[in-house]
Amino acid sequence: MTTATPTAHREHPVVSRTRQKRAEDLQLRVADAITAFAGSMPFVYVHIVVFAVWMLFVENSPWPTLTLVVSLEAIFLSTFVMIGQNRAAAFQQAKANHDFLEQELELKTNTQLTREIHVLTTELHRRVIDGS
Numbered sequence: 001m002t003t004a005t006p007t008a009h010r011e012h013p014v015v016s017r018t019r020q021k022r023a024e025d026l027q028l029r030v031a032d033a034i035t036a037f038a039g040s041m042p043f044v045y046v047h048i049v050v051f052a053v054w055m056l057f058v059e060n061s062p063w064p065t066l067t068l069v070v071s072l073e074a075i076f077l078s079t080f081v082m083i084g085q086n087r088a089a090a091f092q093q094a095k096a097n098h099d100f101l102e103q104e105l106e107l108k109t110n111t112q113l114t115r116e117i118h119v120l121t122t123e124l125h126r127r128v129i130d131g132s
Contacts, residue, residue, distance in 0.1 A: 014095040035084050038077055 011019075022028045037043055055062045 012095060012098070014091065014098050018091050018094070031080060031083050035080050038080060 022032060051066065054066060059065060
């Protein structure tokens, strides 16, 4: 009885290349960190606390300044969202291109194997028929 040994978990080659590229680029690492924080609940909690303290204790009339700050923050956060969407789209395109090339190679290999099997089967059939 043989037991199958589990294979090591491997990443898609595009995932590995993308991860390495992002790790080597400071700007991409900063964008990743900001995007990760801005898309988290701690980000929401920090804003609740900061805005509550600002409105209750810092300014008597916080709305003009608060509106300006929130608008500027929205501009920058929307830019980070777009960066994230562009990054995801580029990753998906690179993965799709890689997968397409791999599937084309597999199709070519399978077609060649099928042709070779046909030739061998035809030859075997001929020998069996001629040999009887």
